[in-house]
Amino acid sequence: MNIRDRKLAPIWDKIQQGQRLTLADGLALYTTQDVIALGRMANEVQQAKSGDAVYFVLNQKIEHTNICVLSCKFCDFAAKKGDERAYEMTTEDVLAKLTPEIREVHITGGMPPDWPWERYLDLVRTIHHRLPEADVKAFTAVEIDFFHKKFRMSIEEVLRQLQAAGLKTMPGGGAEIFSERVRKLLFNQKIGAKGWFDVHSTAHRLGIPTNSTMLYGHVETLEERLIHMIKLRDAQDETGGFLTFIPLAFQPGETGIKPRNMFTSAIDDLKTIAVSRLMLDNFPHIKAYWVMLTEEVTSVALNFGADDIDGTVGGEKIAHDAGATSPTTIAKEKLIQMIRDAGKIPVERDVYYNPIHVYADNVIGKIPYLNSVPFHAHLEKQQFRLLPVVPRRMGVLAAQGELDAGLFSLMDFLRLEDVLEPLGWCIATRDQVKSVMLFSKEGWRDLEGKTIGITDDTATSVQLLRVLLEKKYHVHATFERLHAGVNDCSRFDAVLLIGDEALRHNKAGLDGFELVFDLASEWYEWQKLPFVFAVWAIRKALPEESRRDLAGLLERSLDACGDDFASIAGTHGRRIGLTEAETQEYLEGFNYKLGEREQEAIRVFRRFQAELAASGVGNGDSREG
Amino acid sequence: MYVQDILAKAREGERITREEGIELYRHAELLDLAEAANEIRFRKNPGQQVTFVVDTNPNYSNVCTIDCIFCAFYRHPGEEGEYTYTVDHMIGKFKESAGHGVTTVLLQGGVHPSLPFDYYKELVRRTRKEVPEVFPHFFSTSEIIGMAHGAGMSTEQVLRELWDAGLRSLPGGGAEILSDRVKKKISRLKGTSADWAGVMKQAHRIGYKTTATMMYGHLENEEDVVEHLELVRQIQDEGNGFTAFIPWSFKPGNTPLEKIIPHYATPTRYLQMIAFSRLYLDNLPHIQASWFSEGKKTGQMALHFGADDFGGTLQEENVHAAANFVNTTSTEECVRLIHDAGFSAAQRTTLYEILRVIPTAEVAV
The missing domain is CATH 3.40.190.10 (Periplasmic binding protein-like II)
Structure with missing residues (x-):
């Protein structure tokens, strides 16, 4: 490896010796102008963990309702009951969206004031029974915390009941950025770092692996991003229950938050993928979430340390032109193409990241x-x-x-x-x-x-x-x-x-x-x-x-x-x-x-x-x- | 020879052969290619700096008789929607652009069957005289050949008369892919690789500076790409007249070729092309990242894969727009995109002289 930036050489030595990177190392990586060397370091670490594989899953995203008791500044999804935009899906509505090839059902939504606990359990249980091939990945820590308060049960009890109904894993949303300063500015209704970690470590203890996320590109500093990663790394040392880390670039949209730039730069996106791969040495996977990251950056990110491209999510919109082919199949073909294009092998996975099919x-x-x-x-x-x-x-x-x-x-x-x-x-x-x-x-x-x-x-x-x-x-x-x-x-x-x-x-x-x-x-x-x-x-x-x-x-x-x-x-x-x-x-x-x-x-x-x-x-x- | 040996050779500034080029293009890993390309890029253009030009890309006419199957812009003479603007109209446009700070006008039309040669000379002469702030970067090789046919002159004579009218720089369009095997399929009437090369060589001999382009992502294979680059490299050895190489990917929207090639060539392929051309074209000073044709994020990434120029701000553009591929920016955004990619932005002229440097305010993340 030819490293142009002299600051990076000692960090690469540390990585090769299996030493852990510090906050200062992370800053040196983030601020380097030698983006290619950073990418190569991350790519090599990823190769050691996942070889030539990039994982995807046939999944369907379900947002069961947009009605929410919170009013977070950064959210343009939520609606109040009675709004024209407000909607609620019945369990049958949800089932109607699930096609037989789906292997992972990703459920997150608003927090409505009037849904009884049984309605959530029924949703998970019915999917589990009616589609045994599809595993349920559901509810962010914020929703779990909401259930815990609203239905007066411990977090552990909430998770146990969901697990008994068929919940397999949990998404990583709601982490935003683990900084009280930023939380007070932007996410003051969210649960904060302690609440988020409480839910996730409880889930891990019960045998429910989870994902983790970081929302970046708004008002946070580089130090805050790195502290976020280090907190996740510490928690992973304790429980080992995190499957993947998903950096999410902030999308200003109609949210009223004014970030430094309207959109993160491609270089910031790639650096964030690479730095997280190098910092999170105990995480099995780093996800380039193509829906948010754009297809442009995603295919390149697969050479910058990401080995996980999420999945078909909701299928491709162009599907209606394609006759009998399902939206999921079209999205699947696109993902396979994107992964091959990056020189990697497409591997279809289940909810636990076990490989199911290898397309090479x-x-x-x-x-x-x-x-x-x-x-x-x-x-x-x-x-x-x-x-x-x-x-x-x-x-x-x-x-x-x-x-x-x-x-x-x-x-x-x-x-x-x-x-x-x-x-x-x-x-x-x-x-x-x-x-x-x-x-x-x-x-x-x-x-x-x-x-x-x-x-x-x-x-x-x-x-x-x-x-x-x-x-x-x-x-x-x-x-x-x-x-x-x-x-x-x-x-x-x-x-x-x-x-x-x-x-x-x-x-x-x-x-x-x-x-x-x-x-x-x-x-x-x-x-x-x-x-x-x-x-x-x-x-x-x-x-x-x-x-x-x-x-x-x-x-x-x-x-x-x-x-x-x-x-x-x-x-x-x-x-x-x-x-x-x-x-x-x-x-x-x-x-x-x-x-x-x-x-x-x-x-x-x-x-x-x-x-x-x-x-x-x-x-x-x-x-x- | 193994990929790593070829890369080492390229790094040391040794010329890679056609066969080595094909091997590299087929088998090198993306970031290996990028690393070597970057090394050459910083040797040729030192400093954490990227150039750009404030330009516009209008068209004097969309009338064309060549029927390229990759083009959604042209109309036949008499067809609905055809247009040809007067010289007065174009001068008016240029003045307006100059008022917005434009320094380069990249002007192309179709290959019009009946416009008199005087029209083209007038365009050049009046631009130099009446809008001295802008530098004309006019007429692709296909148009030059079309003018020669129309006026019963040699292309060399056409080039000399345009030179006398004040033209000093030609765009590299019309090259598409310089492999006659492919050219026959996508632009049968546009002439051969030798035609393009002939006009470019004549132009360089007279003293013109030009760019070289390549449109890929349709029917070409690795060998065609290398053949293209090889020809560009040979022409440059002779005349040293190319300022920059600009690859772009075929945009299938609204074109007959769309039916055969329904997908965009991917960003990864583009980055590979940027890095590869930097390594193969050892005698060209600049490789241009085309944010406009590839997307802003891809353009930013290309600056780390061997490109040192971010192209133009393109105040006006019609050809890609006709293929439903619309991308716009302002000078301010162009500078920000360069800064966010981790570079100082330097505004240049058509001929790559630096006008001003806008240093990056902070270390980019």
């Missing part, structure tokens, strides 16, 4: 865990594109034919053996693993009849746990799948975690679970064999040349690493709390070559698998959480 060829699934870093650290992509995805999802996508290659969880590899060809590389343990861990309140034999929370990320570790319980210890327990994202684990008797999450808790401990078992050492002590967690494979349908190319690229990446894992994976390790020595030791514990003993281990495991299946014990008895 030559896509490799990339396991986002520390143990696969050696495969990727020096990987030249050439014709291949990378999609970071947890093992279980990789299996689902490969079964749909949407991934061409990847490091597949063993269970998925065995299931898809007809269409997959192994590349000779794998993730196998020698005698322990440290990242497939059972955190338990009880010893093995006391788990009989108990409930174990299991990771949603993979099937292999879950099956290994099942084999150990049934075949080694002869106990039977019930499995319940954890949510993607945030969870309350305390109600389980044991919890199975894998990957970086397991590593982090292996070091720091998991509150309430005193016993920690390493599944690979349990297996090794019992079978005196390594355990193969994942296998590199490519679709058989691809030309022989692709298979050779990829096998060669993987070998070159591993060779380039040699035995020096600390320098390639140190930053990743630090992010989950490991020292360089611990990272080095962890990675030395793996064998990456699929050799004879590894093949033998697969055969033994497969035999246990078959026995369990024959006796009716297997995937069937795990309940979805």
Whole structure:
């Protein structure tokens, strides 16, 4: 990277070493004239997190009413009851707007004085039941706070009831800018930073992930924008429940607020995307919300750190000219085009950001865990594109034919053996693993009849746990799948975690679970064999040349690493709390070559698998959480 | 050769070949291209400064016989809505523009079958005499060729007589895409690449300064783009008469070509084109960002992708407006857009002499 602005060089060093940026760093980034260097830094950080993927969702925005008890200066949406502009939608009106392909229903609206609580619950419940494919993302913190006051329930109770009705995630609106000075000037009827964070952290505790926003380009200072980001970063450290950050450029419209300029400049928009990507190191996604940002800036923002383009929102207005094609489909095609145009791969997601469809060829699934870093650290992509995805999802996508290659969880590899060809590389343990861990309140034999929370990320570790319980210890327990994202684990008797999450808790401990078992050492002590967690494979349908190319690229990446894992994976390790020595030791514990003993281990495991299946014990008895 | 090697070569000021150009255009990542383009841009035009011109873009006539399928502006002789203004009328317009601070008039018409050559000479002569505040930047190569046909003269003779009347600068329009494969499809009657190149070379030899343009986003491919830039680079090697290169994307509204190309070329493609042309055209001093044809936000972004000029304020414009693509600004807004993109704004003449610098008031965000 060639950085023209000398102020940026030390900041880039910090980022590469995994150090956190300060307010002063943020100011240096924001005020640089070297916009391209800023963009490249953000793009590189984004690539490390989401590869070549840009996410979109087939969604529909619903504003159930514009009647609102507040009169905020910046809002030209709200109306008073009896106004000519005022409207209220019934649940049936809402359903009429939802087409079958919709996966996310985004509901926010005014705060009417006379809607009973049951009407909101009914709205969420009815959508949830009538359109099971569509997940409900509803109500900003401001609305939740309004329900809490109006219906005299705690915020937690409001959220619990909505969750029971089918609420999955929440939008991030109402944050505006976390500055009392600005709040008093512009948003004095809104809840302010404390109220907003109360709602969001409560939601995260209940297992409801949320979005976050920042309204910029009005009267706020750069310092206030950065403080806003830092507050979000601190909160994310505590709960981990934020999915994405959405900077929203202020639109003056008819609001009566006079910002410095009528509209933010394209450069301010791009800088805000890039700076937030660099400041919010613990946020998985940064959103370029195309409806507000304009299509002009959005396609460029996808090279400035954004990996999320929102969705079809309300479809395209030109739809009526296009006959049978739905507005959502037209908007979807446009989004796909915008993402491809930016040189990225369009990935359709669900409400939790799990990939559902991949609209590109030559896509490799990339396991986002520390143990696969050696495969990727020096990987030249050439014709291949990378999609970071947890093992279980990789299996689902490969079964749909949407991934061409990847490091597949063993269970998925065995299931898809007809269409997959192994590349000779794998993730196998020698005698322990440290990242497939059972955190338990009880010893093995006391788990009989108990409930174990299991990771949603993979099937292999879950099956290994099942084999150990049934075949080694002869106990039977019930499995319940954890949510993607945030969870309350305390109600389980044991919890199975894998990957970086397991590593982090292996070091720091998991509150309430005193016993920690390493599944690979349990297996090794019992079978005196390594355990193969994942296998590199490519679709058989691809030309022989692709298979050779990829096998060669993987070998070159591993060779380039040699035995020096600390320098390639140190930053990743630090992010989950490991020292360089611990990272080095962890990675030395793996064998990456699929050799004879590894093949033998697969055969033994497969035999246990078959026995369990024959006796009716297997995937069937795990309940979805 | 790998993309990174080609970029390194371009950075060091070495000329990239046609094949390397195609490789770069196909495979370089957007910000890699931008980074190298910026380096060259600041080497050629140092300082955190962007130039602009206060200009207007009227038309003396919309009568045209060439039938380009990308154009929504022209009318055939006798067709409803056709117009041709008198010299008096045009001089009146220029005076009014001069009163608003305009220093450049970019004047084009159609290729009119029957206007006498004296009309064009009169336009130039009277403009220089009666409106000395404005600099005429008149007549595309197609019009020059049309005048030569009409008057039974060579294009060189036409250029010399216009020079004697006081014309010193020509716009680069009519180039479209300098690939005969594509030109045949979109503007069959407009002449070949060689015709455009011939007029430009003659003009540069006489002493004219001109711009070079490119209209992309229709039927061209990467090779056509590189062919276009290659020709511009060759002409510049010979005569050094180009001041700036101005790419713009095809606007499909209200044109026959719309049926084949229903979408705008995207902003990303435009930024790529700006950066790429900065790297390929190693002998051109200026690359112009066209906020007018691409949108103000895209124009701002282009200033970070290798462009050093923001074009004109365009007090009047009719050709894009005919394709339903309307964008307006004032001098004040033009300066603000440049400031907000992080640069001082420098008002220039047609020939890129700086008239005044308006420093940015604060560090842009």
